[in-house]
Amino acid sequence: MPAQLLDRAKPAYNGVCIPEDYHMPAPVDHEARRRHIAEIAADLIAQGGMENATIRSVAAAAGYSTAIVTHYFAHKRELLFWAYRAAAHSTQRRFDAAQAADPDDLFAALQAFLPDTPEGVRAWRVYFAFWSATISDPEMAAEQQWWQANALSIIGAVAIRQHGAIAQPDHVARMLLTTVQGIATQAALDQAHWSAQRQHRLLELQVAAILRHANEP
Amino acid sequence: MPAQLLDRAKPAYNGVCIPEDYHMPAPVDHEARRRHIAEIAADLIAQGGMENATIRSVAAAAGYSTAIVTHYFAHKRELLFWAYRAAAHSTQRRFDAAQAADPDDLFAALQAFLPDTPEGVRAWRVYFAFWSATISDPEMAAEQQWWQANALSIIGAVAIRQHGAIAQPDHVARMLLTTVQGIATQAALDQAHWSAQRQHRLLELQVAAILRHANEP
Numbered sequence: 001m002p003a004q005l006l007d008r009a010k011p012a013y014n015g016v017c018i019p020e021d022y023h024m025p026a027p028v029d030h031e032a033r034r035r036h037i038a039e040i041a042a043d044l045i046a047q048g049g050m051e052n053a054t055i056r057s058v059a060a061a062a063g064y065s066t067a068i069v070t071h072y073f074a075h076k077r078e079l080l081f082w083a084y085r086a087a088a089h090s091t092q093r094r095f096d097a098a099q100a101a102d103p104d105d106l107f108a109a110l111q112a113f114l115p116d117t118p119e120g121v122r123a124w125r126v127y128f129a130f131w132s133a134t135i136s137d138p139e140m141a142a143e144q145q146w147w148q149a150n151a152l153s154i155i156g157a158v159a160i161r162q163h164g165a166i167a168q169p170d171h172v173a174r175m176l177l178t179t180v181q182g183i184a185t186q187a188a189l190d191q192a193h194w195s196a197q198r199q200h201r202l203l204e205l206q207v208a209a210i211l212r213h214a215n216e217p
Numbered sequence: 218m219p220a221q222l223l224d225r226a227k228p229a230y231n232g233v234c235i236p237e238d239y240h241m242p243a244p245v246d247h248e249a250r251r252r253h254i255a256e257i258a259a260d261l262i263a264q265g266g267m268e269n270a271t272i273r274s275v276a277a278a279a280g281y282s283t284a285i286v287t288h289y290f291a292h293k294r295e296l297l298f299w300a301y302r303a304a305a306h307s308t309q310r311r312f313d314a315a316q317a318a319d320p321d322d323l324f325a326a327l328q329a330f331l332p333d334t335p336e337g338v339r340a341w342r343v344y345f346a347f348w349s350a351t352i353s354d355p356e357m358a359a360e361q362q363w364w365q366a367n368a369l370s371i372i373g374a375v376a377i378r379q380h381g382a383i384a385q386p387d388h389v390a391r392m393l394l395t396t397v398q399g400i401a402t403q404a405a406l407d408q409a410h411w412s413a414q415r416q417h418r419l420l421e422l423q424v425a426a427i428l429r430h431a432n433e434p
Binding site: 046 | 262263265266267268269342345346348349350351352353354358361362365388391392394395396397398399400402403406407410419422423425426427429430431
């Protein structure tokens with residue numbers, strides 16, 4: 001024990017010398033730390049592609065040693081997996097916030113999926129990196145399909161609540177998701193030409209066409 | 218010169234000994250060879266992702282030495298660039314064939330962009346690899362945007378020819394492209410659940426909604 005701690009030590013208790021300013025270290029919240037590292041990995045991927053997110057660069061940006069990072073992410077595949085989840089969760093949070101503000105606002109619910117904010121752009125850049133990796137990775141493909149099904153389900157629920165009487169609600173939900181994904185991919189690949197306003201205008205046009213078609217026999 | 222060639226050599230002409238069976242080697246068609254290698258790279262990327270397409274694996278699959286491959290593609294970035302062009306050209310050829318069969322068939326023209334054939338699936342897998350790379354590569358982003366503008370333009374031309382009186386033809390072309398891209402990305406990421414028939418049915422539904430909206434004030 002270093003001298004300065006011994007100097008300030010309480011009298012030995014049960015034979016153990018306990019420094020006055022000693023506190024039990026807070027237990028490490030492993031889930032929180034993993035999420036934190038995953039968020040940093042998502043940032044780095046969104047900034048410079050997969051090459052930009054190495055164990056070393058993520059550790060440096062997170063302020064951890066590479067040993068700590070590799071404790072949570074054995075290799076790049078793990079990093080990408082969790083970066084994808086971080087991006088998908090950020091979209092889910094945007095959707096949830098829109099729903100909390102107005103559960104019947106279908107348009108706001110759909111906007112949550114667009115790259116119309118820095119957060120949204122980040123998410124789509126991570127999605128592209130992940131989509132590319134799904135080509136050779138069935139587990140990643142399954143993860144992507146899970147989130148795709150989730151998006152369809154939450155979009156469908158809002159559409160049905162707002163337009164209860166729509167014919168073929170499954171088709172309408174799928175058409176809405178298709179539209180969102182079509183706009184989002186174009187916008188994320190060419191941000192200079194796709195302002196938030198432009199994305200929203202196209203979304204409005206297409207949603208109007210879909211709902212009109214669904215509501216008129 | 219090996220003995221067997223000398224044996225069959227014609228008499229020296231101007232002091233040069235020319236074997237009887239000598240032919241000038243055919244000039245190498247460098248463009249054709251580059252395209253051939255790019256097609257092989259596209260196949261390998263579509264089969265197993267970017268990791269699957271190395272200078273070495275492309276050379277082996279093409280039947281060339283790695284020296285020949287690196288003559289055309291100095292590094293992986295070049296390979297990916299040309300694999301992307303190979304995929305984009307294959308889509309353009311499908312579109313051209315649909316147009317040659319019936320220049321007024323908007324639906325067939327749009328189908329040309331879908332992953333509803335092995336060729337289409339290959340193209341989309343290469344697109345995903347390329348999209349991922351555009352995050353950190355402005356030249357690749359510009360190339361992607363060029364092809365995106367090309368798709369918008371050729372789709373728009375067919376839409377206007379078939380539905381001359383549509384209001385806001387630019388918007389209609391954009392909505393059609395958005396729909397195609399939304400369907401294609403979903404289908405390419407989950408081929409087991411997206412038969413050609415399912416892709417076509419969704420495309421029909423959305424195109425009907427868009428054209429109906431465009432044609433009715």
